[in-house]
Amino acid sequence: MTTTTAPEHAPAHPRPVGRPETQRKKMARMGWLFSAPALIIIAAVTIFPIIYSVAMSLSNVTVTGNGFSLNGFTWSNYSLVLQNGTWHYALSFTLIYTFITVAVEVVFGTCIALVLQRLTRGRGWMMALLLIPWSMITVINAELWQYIFQGTYGVATYLFGLNNVLGTPTPAIIALMIADIWKTTPFVAIIVLSGLVMISGDLYEAAEVDGSSGWSTFWRITVPLLRPTLSLAVLFRVLQAFGLFDLPYVMTNGGPGTATTSLAILGYNAMFKNLDFGTGAAVASTTALLVLLGCLISLRAFKVQVGDQEPS
Amino acid sequence: MNGRKRYGWHRFINGTYIATFVIAVLTAAPLYWLIVSSFKTPVAMGASPPQFFPNPVSTANYSQAFVQYDFGIYFRNSIIVAVVATALVLIFGTLAGYALARTPMRGKFTTMVTLLIISLFPSIAVIAPLYLLLRNLGWLNSYQGLIVPYTAFNLPFAIWILRNYMLGIPKEMEEAGRIDGASPLRTLWSIIMPMALPGLFTAGIFCFTACWTEFLMALTINDVNNYKTIPVGIATFGTPLEVPYGTIFAASVVAVVPVGILVLIFRKWVVSGLTSGAVKG
Numbered sequence: 312m313t314t315t316t317a318p319e320h321a322p323a324h325p326r327p328v329g330r331p332e333t334q335r336k337k338m339a340r341m342g343w344l345f346s347a348p349a350l351i352i353i354a355a356v357t358i359f360p361i362i363y364s365v366a367m368s369l370s371n372v373t374v375t376g377n378g379f380s381l382n383g384f385t386w387s388n389y390s391l392v393l394q395n396g397t398w399h400y401a402l403s404f405t406l407i408y409t410f411i412t413v414a415v416e417v418v419f420g421t422c423i424a425l426v427l428q429r430l431t432r433g434r435g436w437m438m439a440l441l442l443i444p445w446s447m448i449t450v451i452n453a454e455l456w457q458y459i460f461q462g463t464y465g466v467a468t469y470l471f472g473l474n475n476v477l478g479t480p481t482p483a484i485i486a487l488m489i490a491d492i493w494k495t496t497p498f499v500a501i502i503v504l505s506g507l508v509m510i511s512g513d514l515y516e517a518a519e520v521d522g523s524s525g526w527s528t529f530w531r532i533t534v535p536l537l538r539p540t541l542s543l544a545v546l547f548r549v550l551q552a553f554g555l556f557d558l559p560y561v562m563t564n565g566g567p568g569t570a571t572t573s574l575a576i577l578g579y580n581a582m583f584k585n586l587d588f589g590t591g592a593a594v595a596s597t598t599a600l601l602v603l604l605g606c607l608i609s610l611r612a613f614k615v616q617v618g619d620q621e622p623s
Numbered sequence: 624m625n626g627r628k629r630y631g632w633h634r635f636i637n638g639t640y641i642a643t644f645v646i647a648v649l650t651a652a653p654l655y656w657l658i659v660s661s662f663k664t665p666v667a668m669g670a671s672p673p674q675f676f677p678n679p680v681s682t683a684n685y686s687q688a689f690v691q692y693d694f695g696i697y698f699r700n701s702i703i704v705a706v707v708a709t710a711l712v713l714i715f716g717t718l719a720g721y722a723l724a725r726t727p728m729r730g731k732f733t734t735m736v737t738l739l740i741i742s743l744f745p746s747i748a749v750i751a752p753l754y755l756l757l758r759n760l761g762w763l764n765s766y767q768g769l770i771v772p773y774t775a776f777n778l779p780f781a782i783w784i785l786r787n788y789m790l791g792i793p794k795e796m797e798e799a800g801r802i803d804g805a806s807p808l809r810t811l812w813s814i815i816m817p818m819a820l821p822g823l824f825t826a827g828i829f830c831f832t833a834c835w836t837e838f839l840m841a842l843t844i845n846d847v848n849n850y851k852t853i854p855v856g857i858a859t860f861g862t863p864l865e866v867p868y869g870t871i872f873a874a875s876v877v878a879v880v881p882v883g884i885l886v887l888i889f890r891k892w893v894v895s896g897l898t899s900g901a902v903k904g
Contacts, residue, residue, distance in 0.1 A: 335727050341807055342726030349719035349778050350734075356775030357741050360752035367751065426642040437643065438894065439887050440650055443879070446886045448836040450854040451875040455657050458868045464671045466656060493653060501894055547743065554745025557838040561858050575747040575839070582751050583843060592751055599748035606740045 361599065368592035388593035397569055398594065401577040408484070408573070409552040412491045417545060419492065420499030421537075427500070428507045441497035449494070453561035456490035480570035483563050487571055491558060499544055506540030507533070546609050550602055574598045657879075661685070661872035668869050684873035693848060694874045697856030700845075701878075703766055704852060705834035708773035712781045712830045713823055715774070720785030720822075721811050725797070735783070742779035746839050754843055764847040772844070773834045781826035788822030789815060824892040828885060835882050853878045 368388050370381035392398050423441075427434055444452070459467045460476040467473060476482040510533065518528045556575035559565055565572035565580070572580075574594060582591030660668065661684050662677040688694040723731055753772060754763075762768035792815060800810040816823070838854045845851055851859070857874055861867045886893055 338726045339728050342722035342728035345722035345726070345807075346719040346728070346734075349715040349782060352715065352771065352775045353738070353741060353778055356753065356772050357744065357749055360749035360756065361744070363752035363755075364748060423646055426639060426646060429639040430643055433643070435890070437647065439890055440647060442886050442890065442893060443654060443883055444650065446832050446836075446882045447879055448838075448854050448857070448875075450836075450838055450858045451657075451871075451878065454857065454866075454868070454871050454875065455653055457866075458660065458872075459653065459656065464669045464673060466673045469672050493650075497650065505894070550743045554747060556745075556747060557854075560838075575745060578747050579750070579839070579843075588751055595748045595751065598745055602743065602745060602748075603740070606743065 364592050364599070365596050367588060368596040370589065372589040372592070374586050374588065385589075388589040389597075391590055392593045392597065397572070397577065398574075400569060401572050401574045401594075404484075404571070405553060405555060405573045408488065408555060409549055412488050412495070412552060413545060413548045415488070415492050416496045416499045416548065417541065419496045421503050421541075423496065423500035424503035424507055427504050438501065441500060444494045445498045445501075447494065449557035450561050452490055452494050453558050456486065456493075457562045460486045477563055478567050480567055483567060483570055487559055487562060490562060491552075495548070499548070502540060502544045503537065506537045509540075510536045546605075550605055553598070553602055553605070657872050658876055661869060661876050663869055665867075665869055684869040685877070687867075687870045688874040688877070692856070692860055692870060692874070694853075694856065694877070696849060697851050697853045697874075698877065700766070700850055701835060701853040702881075704769045704773065705831050707766070708770045708777065708834045709827055709830045711770070711774045712777045713827055716778055716781035716785050716826055717811070717816065717819070717823070719778070719782045721789055721815060723782065724786045724789035725794075735786070738779035738782055742776070742783075746776065750839060750843055753840070757844060762844075764845050764850045766850070768844045768850075769841060769852070772840055773830075773837065777830040777833050781830055784826045784829070785819060785822050788819050788825075792818045821892055821895065824889050825895055828889045828893055831885065832882055835878075 367381060369384055369386070371383050371385050371387075373380055373382060427437055430437065457477065459465050460473070462468060462475045462478060465473075465476075468476065473482070476486050514532050514536075515528065518532055523531070554575050555573040556579065559571040559573055560576055560579075563571045565576045575598065578591050578594035578598065580591075581587045581594055585591075659675070659677055662680050662682065663674065664677075664679065664681045664683065667674050667677060667679075667681075722728060723735065728734075757763050757768050757772075762771075796814050796818065797810050800814045801807075805813070836854060837852075838858070841852045841855045842858070845855065853874070857871055857878070860871050860874070
C-alpha cells in the first residue's frame with residue numbers, strides 16, 4: 312500500500328501547484344503533521360502504559376519510596392493469578408454479569424424501540440427522558456440504588472417485602488444488574504430505534520400484502536435488517552461491561568464478601584489497597600488481553616465500520 | 624392504518640400509549656426518588672414506610688452539601704477538567720479527523736482500527752503505569768493529571784466521529800479554497816469547521832459527559848480534597864458508619880442538572896452520535 316503503487320484516482324479538478332505525485336506526498340506529510348498531536352498524546356497515555364503494564368506483570372515488582380521498581384523476569388504473577396480462586400470467581404462473575412445484563416438490555420431495548428417507533432406524539436420527550444439515565448454519573452446511580460435497596464428503610468425493601476438485598480450474595484448481584492439495566496437499556500433502545508427508522512417502510516407493506524403476520528414480519532424482516540446495528544451495539548456493550556468497576560465499587564464495594572468483585576475491582580484492590588502491583592498488573596493485563604481477544608474476533612465488524620471509503 | 628377513528632380519551636388508550644406510559648414510569652421513578660429524597664430531612668430519609676412525598680420539604684441537604692462537604696470545590700474541579708479536556712479533544716480531534724478523512728496518509732486503516740480498540744480498552748489496564756507516570760511528573764493531585772488522560776482516552780472516539788463527518792463534506796469545497804491560495808489550516812478553519820459543526824457538537828457532548836462521569840482515574844489520581852471531581856467527592860461523602868444519603872442526593876441533583884441540560888439542548892446530536900455507528904456507552 313505504498314503511495315507509488317496505489318491506484319491513482321484521476322483528480323476531478325486540477326491541483327494548483329506541482330505534479331500530482333509531489334502534491335500527494337506533500338498532502339500525506341501534512342496529514343501526519345495534523346494527526347501528530349492527537350496520536351502522540353494517545354500513545355503516551357494509553358499505548359505506553361499498556362506495554363508497561365504487561366512488563367510489570369512479568370516482573371518482580373518491589374514497592375519503593377517513590378513508586379515501584381521492576382527486578383527481573385518472572386511468570387509467578389500469572390501463575391499466582393491463574394491459580395487463585397478469587398480470580399476464578401471474579402472472571403466468572405464478570406462474564407456472567409456481562410452476558411446477562413447485555414442480553415436483557417438488548418431485549419428490553421428492542422422492545423422500547425419498537426414502542427417508540429409506533430409513537431407519533433411525544434417521541435422527542437421520551438428520547439429526552441431516556442437520555443437522562445445514560446448521561447448520569449455511575450457513582451450517583453450506585454448510591455441511588457443502594458438507597459432504594461437499603462435493608463431497613465429502602466423503598467424497594469418496603470414495596471416488595473425484600474430482606475437485606477445488598478447483604479446477600481445472589482440478591483446483591485441481581486440488584487447490581489437492575490441498576491445497570493436501568494441506566495443502560497435506554498442507550499440500547501436509542502441505537503435500535505435509529506436502526507428501525509432506517510428500515511424501509513415498503514418492506515413492511517410488501518410483507519403485509521403477502522399476508523405475513525406481525526410476529527413473522529418481526530423475525531424475518533426487522534431482526535435481519537437490524538442485525539448490523541444490533542451486533543455493533545452488543546459488541547461495544549460487552550467490551551465495556553467487561554471493565555465493570557464504578558457500580559459495584561460504590562454500590563456493594565465488591566461484597567458481600569467477594570460476591571460482586573469484578574476483574575477490575577480485583578485488580579484495583581491488588582494494586583492500590585494491597586500495593587501488590589505485580590499481581591494487580593497481571594489481573595489488569597489478563598483483562599486487557601480478553602478485551603483485545605474480543606476485539607480481534609470482531610475485527611470484521613470493525614472493518615465494516617471503517618468502511619470502504621479507503622481511497623489509498 | 625386500522626380504519627377505525629377514535630375520539631376523545633379513547634385515542635390514548637391503546638397498546639402503544641400504555642407501553643409508553645410504563646416505560647416512562649420505569650425510567651422516571653428512580654429519578655423521582657433521587658429528587659424527592661434530596662428534599663427530605665435526615666429523619667424522613669430513614670422513615671419506614673418511606674415518604675413518597677417529602678414532608679416537611681427541606682433544603683438543608685443542599686446547603687450541607689456545599690457547606691459541610693465542599694461540593695462547590697468538586698463542582699468547580701469537574702467543570703475545569705471537563706471543559707479543558709473537551710476543548711483539547713475537539714482541537715486535536717478536528718486536526719486528526721481531517722487528516723484521516725482527507726489526506727493520502729499511509730496506514731489510515733490501521734490507525735483507525737487501533738484507535739477504535741484503544742477507545743474500548745478498560746482503564747484498569749493502564750491505571751497503574753499511568754499513576755506512576757503522573758507521579759514522576761509530579762502531576763498527581765493536579766488538573767493536568769486528569770486533563771491529559773481524559774484528552775487521550777476521549778480522542779479516539781472524537782476522531783472517529785469527526786472523520787466520519789468530514790468524509791461527508793464535498794471535496795469541491797476545500798479544493799475551491801485551495802485554489803484561492805488558502806493554507807491547509809486556513810481551509811480547515813474557515814471551510815471545513817463550519818460544515819463539521821454538528822460533528823463537533825456530537826464529539827464535544829460525548830467527551831464532556833465522559834469526563835464528567837469518569838470515576839476510576841479520578842479516584843486514583845486526584846485523591847486530595849482540593850482536586851477531587853464530583854464522582855469521587857460524592858463517593859467519599861460521609862463516614863464508613865454513616866452514609867448521608869440526603870446530602871449525596873442533593874449533590875447528585877446539582878451534578879445531574881448541567882449535563883442533563885446540555886444533553887437536552889444537544890439531544891439531536893447526542894442521538895446522531897449514538898447512531899453514527901461508532902457507539903460508546
